[in-house]
Amino acid sequence: EVQLVESGGGLVQPGGSLRLSCAASGLTFSRYWMSWVRQAPGKGLEWVANIKEDGSERYYVDSVKGRFTISRDNAKNSLYLQMDSLRAEDTAVYFCARALYSYWFDHWGQGTPVTVSS
């Protein structure tokens, strides 16, 4: 059974940084694109970033380019999201998801909440 478990969320001041982690199990992690998707309180889903199986390609939504960095460690079956220069509008639950062929999200974690507030 595929399991994705996010961690690292919390309360951070505007302009601050946070690093999210996603521990994957039950899959050959290195064979799949992985993504981060977020959901602001009471709002819909927003794709944030994708990373290729070997980490050689990374894509971001415009609103986080230059501030967020997606990365992975295939030896540790882990996905990361380094979030810098955080803004109030980054407040959301952040989901780790497997992106099949980089296209659709067939497995999701339970999410980790991030609150950006002073």
Added chain:
Amino acid sequence: DIVMTQSPDSLAVSLGERATINCKSSQSVLYSSNNKNFLAWYQQKPGQSPKLLIYWASTRESGVPDRFSGSGSGTDFALTITSLQAEDVAVYYCQQFYSSPWTFGQGTKLEIK
């Protein structure tokens, strides 16, 4: 960016009846080289993570009940739930993966009448 617009925003349907949720993309998501529509549907129950229902616009994910079906092509799509069950109460989202950034519809809240 491709804008995905769902209708209605909310829907109340009686148990056992049919529910249809529509999704319209601002440009075609049909890829001519393979004749596939780059569209997926998700279900998100209260307090849970989203769950994949449909991909390629009409291919049901393994384990998804056959009362869920997807249809449409180009810019107009629909998710149909035949014989609505109580456990189908959720918010439903469409998502395009034709061009980056991947984008979702705003969601349709499905309730029991």
